[in-house]
Amino acid sequence: xxxxxGHGLMSxxxxxxxxxxxxxxxHDLRGAVAGGQLFLLYQEKRNVESxxxxxxxALIRWQHPTLGLISPADFIPVAxxxxxIVDIGRWTLDEACRQLRAxxxxxxxxxxxxxxxxxxxxxxxxxxxxxxxxxxxxxxxGHLLExxxxxxxxxxxxxxxxxxxxxxxxxxxxxxxxxxxTGFSSLSYLMRLPVDKLKIDRSFIGGLxxxxxxxxxVKGVIDISRGLGIHVIAEGVETGAQASRLRELGCVxxxxxxxxxxxxxxxxxxxxxxxxxxxxxxxxxxxxxx
Ligand code: C2E
Ligand code: MG
Ligand code: MG
Ligand code: MG
Numbered sequence: 001x002x003x004x005x006g007h008g009l010m011s012x013x014x015x016x017x018x019x020x021x022x023x024x025x026x027h028d029l030r031g032a033v034a035g036g037q038l039f040l041l042y043q044e045k046r047n048v049e050s051x052x053x054x055x056x057x058a059l060i061r062w063q064h065p066t067l068g069l070i071s072p073a074d075f076i077p078v079a080x081x082x083x084x085i086v087d088i089g090r091w092t093l094d095e096a097c098r099q100l101r102a103x104x105x106x107x108x109x110x111x112x113x114x115x116x117x118x119x120x121x122x123x124x125x126x127x128x129x130x131x132x133x134x135x136x137x138x139x140x141x142g143h144l145l146e147x148x149x150x151x152x153x154x155x156x157x158x159x160x161x162x163x164x165x166x167x168x169x170x171x172x173x174x175x176x177x178x179x180x181x182t183g184f185s186s187l188s189y190l191m192r193l194p195v196d197k198l199k200i201d202r203s204f205i206g207g208l209x210x211x212x213x214x215x216x217x218v219k220g221v222i223d224i225s226r227g228l229g230i231h232v233i234a235e236g237v238e239t240g241a242q243a244s245r246l247r248e249l250g251c252v253x254x255x256x257x258x259x260x261x262x263x264x265x266x267x268x269x270x271x272x273x274x275x276x277x278x279x280x281x282x283x284x285x286x287x288x289x290x
Contacts, residue, residue, distance in 0.1 A: 025078050028064065033091050037063050040095055041262035042113070044271065045233060045255045048243060053272060054253055055112040055146065058096040059262045060088070080120050089121035093134045097145070099265050101138040108272070114146035114176065122153045123160070128167035135171065142172025148199065150178050151189040158192060165194050176233075181221060190228070198225055202236020202256070208245045219249045226250065 032038050042056040062070040079085040096115045104110040121127065135142055147168060154161035165175055176197040180186055181204055190198070200221055207214030218234070225232040234246050237256030246254060260271065 043262040044260040046259045049252045057114040097138040146174040148178040151183040197231040
């Protein structure tokens with residue numbers, strides 16, 4: 001029952017599927033990596049000050065042969081319960097790095113790609129070693145990779161989590177605290193965890209227009225992170241009104257359907273190409289010869 005509560009975002013269909021068919025879902029998932037059924041979509045992160053794409057977040061999808069497209073909210077928890085998440089996580093990391101390399105080879109300034117790490121993947125084995133290998137295999141500098149973690153990585157053993165995070169930071173990667181504000185003791189973790197960036201959970205963004213409380217919390221989080229020298233990004237921004245409200249509150253990085261949905265890599269290139277030509281047209285002084 002407690003588990004079912006943890007999957008509050010599951011569709012009714014997949015909740016039933018999960019309960020009745022958990023084992024077969026797990027079985028199918030086992031074949032998904034090798035069977036090439038997993039793929040990544042990328043969602044833009046926008047810097048609203050420069051109006052440029054600041055990076056993208058890789059979001060996994062599972063094209064199930066008979067059930068169709070399954071969302072990570074439905075299968076990541078299943079994978080988390082077994083060691084499957086480790087294989088899936090390794091695949092995701094490698095695939096995101098492969099794509100990053102392809103973008104870099106295609107020319108232009110490569111943008112950082114963010115990859116979500118699940119708690120079990122983070123705590124299993126030598127995650128820093130796996131990240132180092134993925135970077136090396138695709139000849140990438142660490143600063144192009146961002147890792148999104150949730151505070152739940154620190155629930156059982158905060159010192160261990162901190163030590164792993166320092167190992168990751170040595171690789172030059174950026175560490176972000178995802179879904180910030182939804183945990184039980186976000187602020188106390190923020191005090192201790194060496195994160196570079198935090199992502200304000202979209203549950204607070206939804207209330208920005210109508211709820212003075214949401215506004216107060218979002219403002220507080222932005223002010224605290226500024227005081228700590230931590231970057232802040234708002235997720236789940238769906239309207240222009242939310243975006244301008246956030247900007248008034250001092251938030252310059254944003255992500256959400258208002259700026260773009262998760263899309264296949266080719267579409268990211270198109271957005272970038274469109275944005276880049278606008279930018280160079282606007283930014284380069286005439287006759288500068290650049
Ligand atoms: P997350 O990391 O917090 O990712 C944000 C989720 O919110 C994504 O859902 C994204 O599509 C969705 N989203 C983005 N903008 C908006 C918006 O404006 N409105 C609304 N309503 N939703 C928005 P998605 O892709 O279904 O992923 C759900 C969660 O699954 C992610 O939450 C992340 O925790 C997990 N996940 C996704 N990909 C991976 C992965 O490769 N590995 C692991 N371990 N977890 C992943
Ligand atoms: Mg994320
Ligand atoms: Mg998030
Ligand atoms: Mg989330």
